[in-house]
Each structure stands twice: as structure tokens, then as C-alpha cells.
Amino acid sequence: MATSTTTWEKLGFRKAFRVGEAGWGHTLWVALVSFIYFLPVLIIVITSFKVQNEALSVPAKFFPTSFFGLIPEQYVFTPTLENFTSVFSRAFTTGGAVESTGFDRYFFNSMFIAGSSVLLALVIGTLAAFGFSRYPLKGNDTYLFIILTTRMLPAIVVIIPIILMFRIVGLSGSYPGIIFLYTAFNLPFTIWMMKSFFDELSLDVEDAARIDGSSELRVFFKVCLPQVVAGLAATFVFGLILTWNEFLFALLLTGADTRTVPVAMNQAVAGGGIGVLWGLLAAIETLFLIPVFLVTFFLQNHLLRGVTFGTVKR
Amino acid sequence: MTKQNNLALSIAGVSKTYGRVRALDNLSFDVAAGRFFVLFGPSAVGKTTTLRMIAGLVKPDSGRIEIAGRDFTHEPILGRGVSMVFQSFALYPHLTVFENLAYPLREEKLSAGEISIRVQETAAMLKLSHRLERKPNTLSGGEQQRVALGRSLIRHPKILLLDEPLTNLDAKLRHDMRAELKRLHRQFGMTIVYATPDELEALSMGEEIAVMRDGAVVQRGTPDELYGQPMNTYVAGKIGSPHMNMVQAVVTPDTKSFDTSLGKISPKAKRKTAVAGEAAIIGIRPNDIRLAAKGEKSISSKVHLLEPLGDITIVSVAAGKEILRMVLPESKATHIKVGDPAAIVINPDDIHTFRAASGQAMA
Numbered sequence: 033m034a035t036s037t038t039t040w041e042k043l044g045f046r047k048a049f050r051v052g053e054a055g056w057g058h059t060l061w062v063a064l065v066s067f068i069y070f071l072p073v074l075i076i077v078i079t080s081f082k083v084q085n086e087a088l089s090v091p092a093k094f095f096p097t098s099f100f101g102l103i104p105e106q107y108v109f110t111p112t113l114e115n116f117t118s119v120f121s122r123a124f125t126t127g128g129a130v131e132s133t134g135f136d137r138y139f140f141n142s143m144f145i146a147g148s149s150v151l152l153a154l155v156i157g158t159l160a161a162f163g164f165s166r167y168p169l170k171g172n173d174t175y176l177f178i179i180l181t182t183r184m185l186p187a188i189v190v191i192i193p194i195i196l197m198f199r200i201v202g203l204s205g206s207y208p209g210i211i212f213l214y215t216a217f218n219l220p221f222t223i224w225m226m227k228s229f230f231d232e233l234s235l236d237v238e239d240a241a242r243i244d245g246s247s248e249l250r251v252f253f254k255v256c257l258p259q260v261v262a263g264l265a266a267t268f269v270f271g272l273i274l275t276w277n278e279f280l281f282a283l284l285l286t287g288a289d290t291r292t293v294p295v296a297m298n299q300a301v302a303g304g305g306i307g308v309l310w311g312l313l314a315a316i317e318t319l320f321l322i323p324v325f326l327v328t329f330f331l332q333n334h335l336l337r338g339v340t341f342g343t344v345k346r
Numbered sequence: 347m348t349k350q351n352n353l354a355l356s357i358a359g360v361s362k363t364y365g366r367v368r369a370l371d372n373l374s375f376d377v378a379a380g381r382f383f384v385l386f387g388p389s390a391v392g393k394t395t396t397l398r399m400i401a402g403l404v405k406p407d408s409g410r411i412e413i414a415g416r417d418f419t420h421e422p423i424l425g426r427g428v429s430m431v432f433q434s435f436a437l438y439p440h441l442t443v444f445e446n447l448a449y450p451l452r453e454e455k456l457s458a459g460e461i462s463i464r465v466q467e468t469a470a471m472l473k474l475s476h477r478l479e480r481k482p483n484t485l486s487g488g489e490q491q492r493v494a495l496g497r498s499l500i501r502h503p504k505i506l507l508l509d510e511p512l513t514n515l516d517a518k519l520r521h522d523m524r525a526e527l528k529r530l531h532r533q534f535g536m537t538i539v540y541a542t543p544d545e546l547e548a549l550s551m552g553e554e555i556a557v558m559r560d561g562a563v564v565q566r567g568t569p570d571e572l573y574g575q576p577m578n579t580y581v582a583g584k585i586g587s588p589h590m591n592m593v594q595a596v597v598t599p600d601t602k603s604f605d606t607s608l609g610k611i612s613p614k615a616k617r618k619t620a621v622a623g624e625a626a627i628i629g630i631r632p633n634d635i636r637l638a639a640k641g642e643k644s645i646s647s648k649v650h651l652l653e654p655l656g657d658i659t660i661v662s663v664a665a666g667k668e669i670l671r672m673v674l675p676e677s678k679a680t681h682i683k684v685g686d687p688a689a690i691v692i693n694p695d696d697i698h699t700f701r702a703a704s705g706q707a708m709a
Contacts, residue, residue: 241438242423243430244497245453261440
């Protein structure tokens with residue numbers, strides 16, 4: 033039978049029953065959809081390089097250069113780094129003195145608080161998950177369920193008792209306070225996620241290590257943990273993104289010294305009577321995006337590849 | 347091969363229950379040092395639990411486990427000098443072949459030089475030298491098996507436990523590995539306890555076989571003993587391929603013969619304990635049935651099924667109410683077609699007799 037090539041196939045759309053690499057058509061289609069999803073981020077990044085009136089102009093100016101006159105002038109803006117410098121220091125009144133905005137501190141706070149609470153949750157949660165997986169309690173599933181119920185309510189519902197508890201023990205506005213809170217906030221997810229990774233491991237492999245002379249501690253560190261590196265990376269990234277972007281707890285439970293970027297961002301651009309400073313807001317957001325972006329980028333190999341895939345016959 | 351009289355392993359009255367399931371029921375056996383000992387029985391009969399208990403991974407509820415004369419019942423795993431190959435191979439998936447082999451030595455805190463030498467040695471012996479830098483999941487099943495074996499042998503164990511090690515390999519590889527395991531046993535002379543549900547593996551490798559049922563040993567002996575004098579219908583049915591023919595029978599009034607739907611069958615040796623009128627089961631090996639010569643007194647039957655296996659053919663014939671399997675050389679079976687009449691003769695020398703009620707052999 034002669035193979036006929038349809039116009040559809042010439043465009044790069046292969047027949048669906050063929051297994052293999054996608055054709056150009058599918059790839060372009062996916063690229064288009066991805067672009068639409070990515071558009072909000074792109075607009076923010078572009079806006080961060082615009083001055084206020086260009087940021088507000090209609091039609092939107094999308095291009096930083098005219099590409100040698102290819103792009104009509106009304107769509108081209110003049111890129112500036114002014115927004116980025118004003119994130120950290122600017123004059124608060126017209127003609128006033130340039131002052132520090134404190135954002136260097138807020139960025140440090142965000143990194144320190146999110147980083148340490150996610151790591152802490154990862155350490156505690158991984159150990160707990162191993163316990164739940166290997167040494168089940170009587171009523172193990174009930175405990176796991178209860179752990180998850182703490183995440184079933186929206187934050188706004190539990191915030192009042194938490195504020196009261198923090199007042200009583202004097203944790204409000206302190207680093208340990210918000211770090212402990214975020215750790216608790218990340219634990220259910222960490223435990224459930226890591227438990228499912230530990231459940232997947234072959235128990236024979238651990239027994240083999242015991243026979244080979246490993247203590248229980250070494251079985252955990254030398255045999256179990258290396259097999260769930262992908263899980264640790266994934267849990268870390270998801271926890272980090274959640275914590276990094278968290279707004280409500282941070283708004284109500286951090287003080288002037290422990291304020292995180294999402295809270296500070298809100299206070300920096302809202303109010304002041306001159307409307308929203310879109311360029312400045314976009315610059316803060318762009319800077320805010322970078323750390324999580326980098327962490328995810330460097331861990332993506334671990335996220336995509338399960339190290340234990342296909343090694344154990346069941 | 348050195349055969350000493352001292353025991354490498356002794357298990358006495360060991361029981362183990364998991365919840366309501368009784369895995370081991372008063373299990374007892376011992377293994378002489380240097381012996382290739384096979385635990386044979388279908389799955390879920392307690393073989394794996396037995397091995398795990400010898401290794402120290404499972405503590406028995408009651409009973410006693412001695413290794414080389416020392417009581418290890420409640421001792422930890424370390425110091426037993428026991429290593430184990432798992433059915434799943436249980437390689438460390440995150441480590442290279444080199445590190446998999448080196449793992450037990452690293453846990454013994456040997457020097458890097460010593461480890462490297464021992465790993466190279468073991469790898470060479472198992473033809474794995476070119477695979478040392480690979481991860482287990484990139485190896486073939488046979489290679490993974492050899493790594494698992496190497497990891498167990500590298501410690502020079504006194505007792506090597508093998509839990510259905512060949513189950514996950516294809517047929518050809520299984521054959522090669524059987525020979526390989528026998529060679530390794532000869533070379534190192536360690537005690538091997540080998541669990542398998544495969545009678546071919548049991549008979550071809552075991553110097554001694556313990557047939558297990560419901561968490562206990564039913565009969566133990568050399569392959570010849572188990573084949574020649576099965577103690578009950580369970581062992582008789584498990585050992586020997588194709589399986590023994592079991593024929594319903596009743597002891598005749600003179601207690602010398604057995605009435606069956608095939609007619610009267612008289613074993614050569616009289617069964618002294620037979621009681622007239624007692625229900626019995628006659629066991630006849632397929633090898634002990636042949637086609638009758640012309641004019642010979644025979645049992646008439648009809649060919650029911652033909653299973654050609656190359657050089658031999660298994661012929662099932664219907665006689666009386668029974669279906670009997672017999673083994674014919676291929677040359678004699680070529681003309682036979684299903685539905686043909688066949689005159690058969692049963693060799694009276696090797697007839698097995700069992701009590702129908704208990705399944706025990708009739709003396």
C-alpha cells in the first residue's frame with residue numbers, strides 16, 4: 033500500500049497511533065499553548081523595564097527595540113533599569129532625598145524564612161514519613177488523615193487561633209514564630225509526599241543491606257534516602273514555591289523586621305495617593321521570581337528522573 | 347568437596363505466625379556443613395520465612411536456631427556469617443555494580459585497596475568486569491542475578507541463602523545458572539540453603555532436599571530417596587516429572603493386591619500393613635508404564651492426549667476410570683494418534699501404595 037501524505041501530515045501532524053517523537057505541527061501547537069500560559073509572566077518581566085507612562089500606554093508597548101524599523105513605533109518602549117534601582121532605594125516624595133526601601137532586608141527575610149522552614153519541614157517530614165511507612169502505628173491511616181486535615185481549612189479560618197497562640201507564647205513578629213508556622217504548614221504535604229516515595233521502595237533491598245551488615249540508621253541513610261532523592265527535590269521545590277508566595281500568614285504574623293517580600297510588595301505599591309506604580313511592582317515581582325526560578329531550574333534533573341525507575345522486578 | 351559431620355545449621359521446633367497466618371509450624375531440620383540443601387515446596391509454604399529467619403531478619407515465636415553450633419535464635423543479624431540472594435535480586439538501585447559488590451565490604455570497614463581487589467576478583471569470577479561502572483537497571487536479568495550472587499559471595503559467607511534465585515530469569519539462563527551455582531558450590535564449599543518451588547532445580551542441584559508443606563518439613567532426603575520412597579502422596583505428587591499417576595484402589599481380601607478400575611494390580615512386595623477392604627491410592631511413575639508386547643497380558647486403554655517434547659512424548663491414556671500418563675521415546679510415539687487403542691503394561695516392581703485416608707505410604 034502506498035503511503036499517502038495528507039496536507040495535515042505535511043504540516044507536521046503525525047498520525048496519532050505512531051509512537052515516537054512529535055512532529056513539527058504538534059510541537060508548534062504546544063509551543064503556542066505554553067506561550068499563552070507564560071504570557072502573564074512575560075508581561076510582568078517586560079513591564080519591569082518600562083517607565084510609568086509607558087507601562088500604562090494603550091496599545092501596550094511590547095518590544096524593547098524596533099528591530100531595525102520592523103516594528104511600528106507605537107509598540108516600542110525604551111527599556112530602563114530605573115525600576116530595579118528604585119526597588120531598593122528611591123525618593124518617597126518628589127524632589128526628596130533618596131532613601132533605602134528596606135527591600136534588601138525583605139528579600140533576605142523571604143529567602144531565610146522560606147528556605148529554613150522548607151528544609152526543616154523536609155528533615156522532620158522525611159523522618160516522619162519513613163516512620164509512617166516502615167513502622168506503622170496502630171491506626172496509622174487515621175494519623176495520616178488527621179495530619180492532612182490541618183490543610184483542609186483555608187488559612188483565613190485558622191489564622192485567629194494561631195494569632196492568639198502566638199501572642200501567648202510571644203512568637204508574633206519573630207523569625208522562629210513564622211519559621212515554625214511555615215514548617216507546620218509544609219509538614220502534611222511533605223509527610224504524604226515522602227511516604228508515597230518510601231512506600232514504593234523494595235523492602236528486599238533494605239533487608240539485603242541489613243544482611244550486608246548495615247545498622248538501621250545506615251539502612252536509612254545509605255540505602256533508602258539515596259533512592260528518594262527525586263522525591264526530596266520535588267517536595268522541596270513545591271514546598272518552597274508555596275512558602276515563598278505565602279501572603280496571609282506573613283501579613284499577620286511578621287513584624288517590621290521579619291516582613292517578607294509578598295507583604296512588603298503590597299505595601300510598597302499600594303497607597304501613597306499616586307496610584308499603583310506598575311513598573312516598580314513588576315520589577316519587584318521579577319526579582320522575586322528569580323530565586324525560586326533558579327532553585328527549580330537546578331533541581332529539574334532530579335524532578336524529572338526517578339532514580340529507581342525499572343531497577344526492581346516485582 | 348569436603349563433607350564434615352558437624353552441622354552448619356540446626357533449626358529445632360521453630361514456629362512463626364503473622365497475625366492469624368501460621369507461616370512456620372514446629373519446623374525442624376539441620377544442614378551438614380558444606381551441603382547443598384534445598385527447601386522445596388510451592389509458594390507460600392514458608393520457605394522464604396525460613397530463610398529470612400536463618401538470616402536473622404525475622405525472629406521466631408518459639409524454637410531454636412543454631413548456626414555452627416552456636417545459638418543465634420535471638421541474636422542480631424551481624425556475626426551469623428550468612429548472606430542471602432533475594433528472588434527480586436534486591437540490588438542497590440542507586441549504586442553502580444562496583445559499589446553494589448563493595449557494599450558488604452565497606453560495612454566491614456575494609457581498606458579501599460582490599461575492597462578494590464576483592465571486587466575485581468569477584469567480578470572476574472562472575473564475568474562482570476566490563477559492567478562495574480553501570481547501574482543495575484541497565485543490566486540484563488542474568489547480569490543482575492550475577493551481581494546479586496557476587497554481593498553475597500564477596501563476604502565469603504559460611505552459609506549462603508538463595509531464595510528462588512532463578513525464578514526471574516528466562517528458561518535458557520536458568521539452565522546455565524543451575525550449572526554455575528553447582529560450580530560455585532564446588533569451588534567455595536560453603537553451605538547453601540536453596541529455596542525453590544521448581545522440582546527440576548531441587549532435583550538437579552540439591553544434595554539433600556526437604557519437602558515443605560504448611561510451614562513444616564514433610565520429608566527430607568537425597569533426590570533418589572524422595573523419588574524412590576516418597577513418604578506420602580504429597581511428596582509423591584511433587585517429585586518427579588511428569589507427575590506420578592495416582593489411581594483409586596481398594597485392598598483385596600487377601601491383602602496382596604489392589605482392586606482398581608484398571609483391574610487388579612499386585613505390587614511385587616507385599617504390603618504388610620494393608621488391611622482387607624481398606625481404601626488406598628496406587629502411585630505409578632509414568633516411566634513404569636509401557637506399551638505391551640504382542641500377546642502379553644495387558645490393560646486396554648485409549649489414547650487421550652499427546653504431548654511431544656522432542657526426544658520424548660508424554661502420552662495420556664484413558665483406562666478404566668483413570669487417565670494415566672506414560673513416557674514414550676519419540677520414535678515409538680510417532681504413529682500414535684489421539685483415540686487409538688493402546689495396550690499398556692504396568693511394571694510391578696516400583697508401584698507405590700498409600701492409604702487413601704491419610705495419604706501416608708503403606709509399608
